[in-house]
Each structure stands twice: as C-alpha cells, then as structure tokens.
C-alpha cells in the first residue's frame with residue numbers, strides 16, 4: 486500500500502531516491518532510515534546526499550542555518566556544467582531576468598530582509614481577507630464535482646478540483662486575470678520541473694523558456710503597479726521597504742526597495758511553493774477521508790473539525806517531503822561524519838512519522854493532540870510563508886466537503902500513482918465519485 490510505513494521485508498539496499506517505484510511508497514524506507522542512522526548516506530546528483538529523518542534532528546537542523554545552509558541553488562547558471570552554460574545563453578538570447586536567490590535559497594541576514602519585505606505583502610489580514618474568495622471557489626468546484634459525478638461517472642479530483650483551487654486562489658492574490666489562468670498554471674509547473682526528479686537537460690531548458698515567459702508577464706505587471714497602484718500583493722511588493730531598527734537586517738538595506746529580479750524571484754517562489762504543494766495536500770486529504778470512513782463520518786457531522794482534518798493530512802502526507810541544505814563545516818550526526826559542503830535533505834515527511842513523537846504514526850487520527858507539531862511547513866527562518874493560506878484553503882475545502890457531500894469514494898484506489906519526486910510528493914490522479922448531502926426536513 487502506497488502509504489504504508491511498515492518496513493517488513495524491505496532493505497535499504499533497494500533504496501534509490503530517483504526510482505519512481507521507491508517514490509510510490511517511500512515511508513517504509515524512511516522508517517528503516519530513522520531506526521538505523523541519524524543521517525542516511527545515499528548517492529545522488531554526482532555525490533553523497535545525506536537524508537536526515539528523525540524529528541528532533543530535522544527540527545534542530547531547520548533552526549540552525551549557520552551549519553545547515555539553504556544556499557543549495559540547484560541548476561544555477563554560475564557553474565561551468567553544460568546545463569549552466571546553456572541556461573546562461575538561453576537567458577541572454579531570450580532577454581530573461583537573471584535568476585537571483587531570495588527566500589528559499591539564501592541564509593540570514595540576506596534572507597531576513599526578504600522575509601521582512603514579503604511579510605508586508607503576506608499579512609495575516611491579507612490572508613484572512615481571502616477567505617470569502619477561497620470559499621466561493623471551493624463551493625463552485627464542489628458543485629461541479631457533484632454535477633459531473635451525478636450519474637455515477639468518476640472524475641479525476643486532482644484535475645477537477647485540487648489543481649484549480651490553489652491556482653485560482655494565488656492568481657486572485659496576484660491579480661492575474663481569468664484568461665491567463667492556463668498560462669499561470671503552465672508557468673507554475675515549469676518552475677518546479679526537475680526539482681527532485683531526473684529529467685533531461687533539454688526538458689530543463691524547455692521549462693526555463695516558460696519561466697522567462699512568466700518573468701516578462703510579471704515584469705510588465707510590476708511596472709504597471711508603479712504607475713497605477715492597486716490593493717494587491719504586487720503593489721505591496723513594489724512598495725515594500727525595511728525601515729531603521731528592523732533587527733537582523735543589514736543597515737545598508739534600510740529604505741531600499743526590491744529590484745525587479747528580486748520581485749520576480751519572490752513571485753516565482755510563491756507559485757513554486759504554493760501551487761503543487763496545496764494541490765497535493767487536497768488530493769491526499771480526500772484520499773485519507775475516503776480510506777477512513779469513521780473520520781469522514783465525524784467530519785460530515787462536524788464541519789468545525791475541518792481544521793483538524795487538514796492538519797493531520799498535512800502531517801501524514803507532507804507534500805514537501807524534504808528540503809535541501811548544505812553543511813557549512815565538517816560535522817557528525819549520530820555516528821555519521823558529514824564533510825563540509827555536503828548536500829543534505831531535511832526529510833520533513835519522515836520526521837512527521839517519527840514514533841518517538843507520535844503514537845501510531847502511520848494512522849490518520851485528526852483527533853490526536855499533538856498533530857500540529859508536524860514539520861510539513863518546515864521550521865525556523867524558512868518556515869513556509871504561505872502556511873496561513875494553505876491552512877485556510879485546506880480547512881475550507883474540508884468544511885465544504887462536510888457541508889455539501891454525503892458520500893465520497895475513490896474508484897482507482899488499486900492503481901494510485903504518485904509523482905516521482907522526493908521533494909514534492911502527491912498523487913498523479915485520484916478518480917472519485919461523490920453524492921450530495923441529503924436535504925432533510927423540507928416540504
């Protein structure tokens with residue numbers, strides 16, 4: 486079973502991080518790694534890759550940016566590999582903006598400035614203001630789902646619901662018009678192409694061509710916001726500056742606004758980090774509810790449990806399985822020596838099922854008390870900027886399922902396939918049927 490953490494009959498020798506079959510069911514390998522070592526060494530990307538899987542270690546490493554740096558910058562154009570050279574030429578030929586590291590791939594104090602600036606655009610109030618928009622989207626997509634499956638025909642929940650909801654929510658936040666939604670989704674996918682998977686140089690460059698298209702669109706939009714400010718995230722980014730006395734930010738940046746390349750990098754990260762992750766979480770939440778009829782029954786009669794359901798789905802099905810770090814100096818974890826410069830992955834998905842922290846860790850139990858201790862949004866300076874939005878979207882979807890649906894069923898349960906990435910994990914498709922809640926007490 487794809488979600489099982491049982492490692493009976495499995496050996497770590499069979500573990501190949503890029504093997505799509507391993508990625509169908511990685512949890513049994515994670516269980517062995519957690520038991521065996523503080524840092525599991527595997528070969529990938531031309532060298533050693535150390536996977537950190539225990540909850541305590543992952544949480545500590547995420548807080549310790551001095552030793553676990555985020556400057557991993559995969560696929561940058563600085564190197565002299567064939568890919569780097571061709572990437573540089575592509576950006577020159579197509580007039581792209583040279584990619585700069587902003588949040589995900591820089592460390593404090595540079596990182597601190599970007600986070601402060603982005604926080605001005607992503608305020609809790611701005612997120613809370615999105616509730617009516619997200620609810621309307623969820624309600625409309627749910628009604629569609631009910632209609633399509635009304636005569637028992639199953640529909641792919643990923644395609645029909647889990648993709649459009651976050652794409653349209655973020656598009657609204659960035660004020661992207663409806664007729665550009667298709668492009669917006671394409672750009673978002675291009676931005677994550679190749680992360681945690683083995684795709685060819687040609688495929689990577691093809692994706693980068695689409696990223697340049699994205700850059701040009703948003704560079705124009707940002708220019709427009711300068712002359713015609715609106716009440717949106719783009720305008721907030723254009724206007725954001727850090728003032729004096731903001732702790733942790735280098736004083737040379739006081740009052741300095743973001744340049745276009747930096748703003749584009751931030752917008753791209755919002756797409757990259759926010760779309761597929763939320764899509765994957767919504768698919769997994771549906772699957773988990775369908776596989777656990779008692780929990781579905783409980784949610785159905787208590788919509789207010791939507792937040793708990795969302796949180797436990799996050800723990801169990803962490804869409805961001807792991808995130809890279811670089812060792813800044815020689816270190817030892819447990820008995821494992823990790824030389825300076827090594828690549829590591831903080832395996833959030835493995836940490837979330839650590840039996841030292843959770844009883845019955847592979848079970849879906851929205852009622853458990855410590856479910857929010859999961860690391861699905863990371864921890865420390867890189868803690869997810871969009872956690873509030875992702876939680877809002879997932880809770881609202883759970884609530885709308887509860888309010889509108891009577892039964893839910895997965896019809897391809899025997900053939901579920903996960904996308905073959907060890908970084909962003911989620912279902913390729915999820916065929917479902919649903920029936921509407923019976924209306925009682927009328928007439």
Ligand code: HEM
Pocket residue numbers: 547555588589590600655754755756758759760762763766803804805808809833860861862863864866867868869870871872874875
């Ligand atoms: C279920 C949905 C989501 C999951 C599981 C998720 C997960 C994560 C994780 C684990 C990190 C930390 C990376 C690290 O440790 O280096 C992160 C960072 C980030 N997330 Fe999310 N995310 C989600 C949704 C979103 C959304 C909706 C947005 C934006 C609207 C977003 C924007 C970001 C950004 C910009 C960062 C980089 C922060 C930094 O490095 O300082 N995420 N996310």
